[in-house]
Amino acid sequence: MGAVTVAGLVADKPVHSQDWASLKESFRNIQSVKAEFLQERHLQILKEPLVSEGRFFYLASGSLRWEYLSPLQSVMLQKGDSVRLYHFSEGAWKQDMAQGVEARRMVLAEMSQWLQGRFEESRIFSYSYSQGPPGRILLTPGEGINRFILSIEIVLSDRPGVIDRVEITEPGGSATRIAFRNVEINASFLSKLFDEP
């Protein structure tokens, strides 16, 4: 399985465990990330999970493009505090109406923080770290959010500072699993990726 190397330039040797300070150091060296992902949405109503594929582009300066390629084409663009959502329909990109925008904005902000290793800055989740192997960061939501999310687990790969997958558990037995692959670290890409769908 692929993984997001969030500290690819720091060390490429496999490690069996990493303490919190060196993990944080690894995250600090990331300027940009480009990766593909495979998302499995497990719902009690469905026998088989709903599988989506996509990609994301991230700049540590505060930009994120989180894009689904199938089965729906949609994109969330974050640049600083601004978040815009679009979907592709009837041959054109269209800006989304407000459904679930707040929840999606919150998740985008959280993802940006995870990619920078800033788990302790979350206003929604408290964190705990277990060195493993594999290293795991467990995010637990506060009152209110726990009606929707019970926990988020970020599983690190055996390479330092590498996220292998994210597992989100919800009340009622639903869950989301996002696995990353084909990662490029500190690659350069055009800034218009964060401006236009």
Next chain:
Amino acid sequence: MNFKRKLKTGLFTVLMLCAGCLSIPETVLRPGAPEDLESCAALFPSGPWECVHKIEAVIQEGGMSFSLLGITKGDPADRKLHTVLLTPEGFILFEAEQIEDTILVLKAVAPFNSTAFSRGLMEDVSLLFLPPQEGPSKWGRSADGAILCQWESPDGSRREISLSTVWKISLRDRHGDLVKEALLKAPFVKGLASQTELRAYKPAPYRLKLTLLSGTP
């Protein structure tokens, strides 16, 4: 002159309003074969099923639109439906169950949290996936050879299935005005149309394009 113009405008308005109230003329049907009635029923899944659709919705033409994922599970024998609407990221925006005419909303996020929305959505889902419970009030073939089956409800509204070059499910109110109309496109995968376009006219117009992503009996 001014009075004449006002009178003309007034008459035109009255005519237009009346046109909107007119019922459609009753279609004269030739008796159909028993297989024709079976063909109407075959538009709906016959046993328990579940399916996933890509839904492209247009609420105001040229204006508000969105794309969602829709999961629907049904059991025609028990008149049961379970529907979930999700964003592309997998956030649940709406989830409801329906048994007979009772709707139980399990989860609803604004702007999908109104009673009108849940009632309208479950009506759409029932129209598309649940076969009418009773036998038809009328069925047969129209002059152009199309198969037509019609079910009338106690409140005077009626559901029609028309099978010709296009397969159509319509809902008309007690005045005969078209409320909703769905065009189903082949191929049918496990009893489910691969493409469906639903147009709602009353009380508020909107358009849904459903593309079947998966279906299991």
